[in-house]
Amino acid sequence: MYHLLFYDYVENMLEQRDPFRPGHLAYARGFVERGLLKMAGAYADTVDGAVFVFTTGDPAQVADFVAHDPYVQNGLVPSHRIRPWNVVIGGES
Numbered sequence: 091m092y093h094l095l096f097y098d099y100v101e102n103m104l105e106q107r108d109p110f111r112p113g114h115l116a117y118a119r120g121f122v123e124r125g126l127l128k129m130a131g132a133y134a135d136t137v138d139g140a141v142f143v144f145t146t147g148d149p150a151q152v153a154d155f156v157a158h159d160p161y162v163q164n165g166l167v168p169s170h171r172i173r174p175w176n177v178v179i180g181g182e183s
Contacts, residue, residue: 094172128144
């Protein structure tokens with residue numbers, strides 16, 4: 091089972107993220123190293139959000155990621171959604 095995490099960013103995210111970006115990226119890489127996060131990235135055309143693909147069946151692990159992410163802790167993510175995702179092609183399906 092996978093989980094998708096959707097972030098909604100504040101306006102002017104590109105200008106506001108600089109002090110927190112190194113911590114956010116290091117934190118996310120830790121989840122990759124633990125095998126819980128497969129990939130992540132911001133939307134390309136308008137940087138108003140991001141998507142994360144978690145390889146865990148436990149939504150509590152995704153919620154833990156959100157709670158401790160420097161972007162969230164510093165008010166750059168005003169809202170988020172966690173959705174279970176049934177992969178039928180690719181991945182570990």
